[in-house]
Amino acid sequence: MSSLDRLLDAALGKVDGADALWRREEQTAVGFEAGRLKAAGVSEEAGLNLRVLAKGRMGVAGTTAATPDVQELVQRASSSAELGESVDLAFPTAKSQLPTPIPTFFDRTANASLDDLIRMGRMLVERLTRPDCQVNVSVEREVQETAVGNSAGARGEYRGTGIAVTADVTRISGDDVLMVYDQYVGADMPSDADLEMLVRSVETRLTAALKIVTPPEGALPVVFTPAGLAAVVLPLEQALSGKTVLQGSSPLAGKVGEMMFDARLSILDDPLTPGRPVSRPVDDECVPSRCNALVEHGRVGKFVYDLETAARANTESTGNGHRGIFGKPRIGYTNILFRMTDGGAGARRAVPLPAAELGGGLLADIDDGLVVDDLIGVGQGNVISGAFSHPVGLAYRVQKGEITGRVKDAAVAGNAYDLLKKIGGFGNDGRWLGARWSPSMLLDGVSVARR
């Protein structure tokens, strides 16, 4: 009998209901520092997380013990429930809609040997090495097994793989420090073309950054690359969470169906995207995965919920329950896809498009502006208000439709809600960046300050 079943059995009769998650992860990592292979590591971790309902109240407990004492865990969760809030939580039943089978486990990734990982890293190091640059590369492979279940009889099980290949180039010239970084993340091993694209992405951004130019100043057109978009996307992710809606702090609360963004913009959360490491058939509360449209053609679509927030908001879970070994389940996004109705080909493609030039073809009409690839301090301001203000980490000046060099000591500021009302254009460079797929976007009227 699995730990999960033993745990749910132990809870039976002691509490009114329970759900649990068991997860085992094994990671293998190799690290190259300054071009040299320096370290290889393996990490193994397994844990159990239990939530109980007792007298209408909710409690949680978790353990990483190798042979968990399930009675003790039930006892600890019950004590937690004594202090807990009452909630009318209904666990999904075995009869709920069947999970959609999707590939999450790739043999090639799981079976890759340490030498395979080292070889891949070494190839990247060789391709990226150049005078005056320090190249760090890491390759991390993860294999995981998950089992979720509850006292209503629902069970879900799947295995998954993931691999992240990260290249990090630091160039110091006198007192100028330039850092360029990119990453391949997938459930399957990267193809030669994927690695080639990673190399070219780093090279392109490095080459364009060699010349330093004076930053412009004023309210200007700015192209945010898929990486640079983080500051603009983060407020939306907070505001589209059922939690902030429930709490009354989401600026999008009460606006379902209202046109809040450019009519060409749609945003999906899709746990069923093939080939992505966060894709899964069921969420961490055993709710079958489904694709949710968060923004549809500029209108606010669905907010995302887990079981508890859905119960409190009198709606259904969207399958966005996310839980760790300790603490209670909370809302989490899976794969976020920015999908454009005018062109923006194949937002669901698992394999990224070939590396395009910086700016995704959006520079032609810019007389004076910026391409922003990285901002410093994203997530540290008053994010949910939509306001952002950040020094540039990596940004380029655009003059008369061409990149003229890198700018330093400039800061960009704006409000995501205002800027996304009218999007100047979507780039042809859509790609995955972690769990987000988006092209570059041209936004007009971004404040650029300089010293």
Add this chain to the structure above:
Amino acid sequence: MKDRLAAALKQSRADYTEIRVERTWSSAVAFRGRRLETATVSEDQGGFVRVLNNGYGWGITSFTSLAELPRMVARANELSRAVKLDEPIRLADVEPQTADAVLELDGDVRGVSLADKKKLLDRYNTAMLAVSDKIVDTQASYHDEVSEVWFVNSEGTSLYQLRPEVVLSGTAIGRRDGTIEKGLESIGLRKGWNSVQNFDKQFAVVAQRAVDLLEAPRVRGAAYPVILDNELAGVFIHEAFGHLSEADFVYENPQAREMMTLGRRFGKPVLNVGDNGAASGLRGTLPYDDEGTPTQDTPLIKEGILVGRLHSRETAAKLGEQPTGNARAISFRHMPIVRMTNTYIAPGKNGARFNDLIGDIKLGVYACGAFGGQTMLENFSFTAAYGYMIRDGKVAELVKDVVLAGNLFQTLDRIEHIAGDFTWNQMGGGCGKGGQFPLPVTEGAPHVRIEEALIGGDV
């Protein structure tokens, strides 16, 4: 446990072996708005093995199942042997240490009921909610832990450390129609239950600030003379200079070594900066780091001149300097890397007060509190929680969205006035580096004046 670890060490065939085992007892309570989110007690445990062989690199294993320790020691050795290196990794000498270092628990959190912790946090959360009906949401959290850490290595070091920690934090969200603002209080201490009893006023203050910010304009983007309050000055030195003084950034990079040559001037003679892992009772305080090196007070900038940096045993050996006790890991899941502990700007020697700093500023910004900071080494951000305009030598209207853009070479050198009113920050949160977050650190500083700093915003 020590015997078990010693036995596992003996089995190791590697040239150098270290084993770290941790057992952490923790409890957590959280409120969101008027509702309790969680009240839980957890125990987490696991081990970490790192080995080195001549001519080979690091082999590393981490695991939650301690029964696997012997297998994991052997596996680490195999991993090391898979990493061939031309230039061997050397470790700077550290005298073998044997000690039981038990930090003061100041009210052992393991002896306090979860119900009492809930009651305390409820009080602080209510203090925020009671401020105004414009406070639409709050997040209040209480977390404590007592961590037992065993460390042994094949050079004879054998340590047991007991590390307590308690963190309180409160975020108040104020809302008026479409305008949303937040106030943040956070307290982090390497202490226990007794030290978190009297913060009602602080929680009410940040909620009131969230309400006040609803009426405040955004700061205009420009370069200003800026005065940083103690809290933001602490975050500033952490981002502006602390990360650059971590030797893992320079030790393999000749250009970086040149840029960070000891003896180079980085600031005016008024500027003195250091990192002190041995300071008493602070969040970044530890008797020994996670390589078993005793911590110490390390001067980094003395009268404007670079005089030191922070080391692990590996970076110290490579640069021919002394280990400083700054190799830290957030848990057994990670390897130790070079990190800060308690980083500070020393108080100005002439004992200047805030009024002495502000008097001759015609138009400037007084930047206060910290939402955070981040660095890309030369350029960095530090985000104030709120700020005031300075007009004609006086603190004027409240402004919001005050984010400073710093440049290592320009910003540090433009500090000409440092007040004498030094305090240690006691913030929660923590520092993130190399995928390890949050690492408990503290910063300390007096009021600091920067002659010119860029603030983002509409221009």
